[in-house]
Amino acid sequence: MTHFDLIFLQFPEEIQGEVFGATQYKGDHYTVTIDSSQSEEIQRQTLKHELSHIKLGHFESDLDIRAVEAEADLYADQMSEEELSYLMTFCDRRKELSGHYDSELRFIPA
Numbered sequence: 001m002t003h004f005d006l007i008f009l010q011f012p013e014e015i016q017g018e019v020f021g022a023t024q025y026k027g028d029h030y031t032v033t034i035d036s037s038q039s040e041e042i043q044r045q046t047l048k049h050e051l052s053h054i055k056l057g058h059f060e061s062d063l064d065i066r067a068v069e070a071e072a073d074l075y076a077d078q079m080s081e082e083e084l085s086y087l088m089t090f091c092d093r094r095k096e097l098s099g100h101y102d103s104e105l106r107f108i109p110a
């Protein structure tokens with residue numbers, strides 16, 4: 001498991017309900033971003049899904065996008081609370097950003 005940063009912020013309205021989270025991989029470090037405008041339950045499922053991508057090494061492979069999404073969903077569904085707690089020990093920084101993205105995906109601080 002690789003270390004990661006975790007960011008909660010409001011996604012742009014146009015993609016709310018379609019995209020719940022995202023993970024970026026840059027310079028050997030992951031940044032997981034979760035849409036804070038969603039319910040706690042959805043945020044938790046999304047967190048599990050994004051951590052599954054990291055755990056399963058999806059960013060280091062050239063697998064088909066549909067195949068990795070299905071694999072991450074399956075892994076996330078079966079993830080126990082113990083495993084989630086364990087994976088969270090690899091979280092270096094956790095930030096709640098207040099603000100939102102505008103339609104051009106620029107972050108507007110509140």
Ligand SMILES: [Zn+2]
Pocket residue numbers: 049050053068069072
């Ligand atoms: Zn995914």
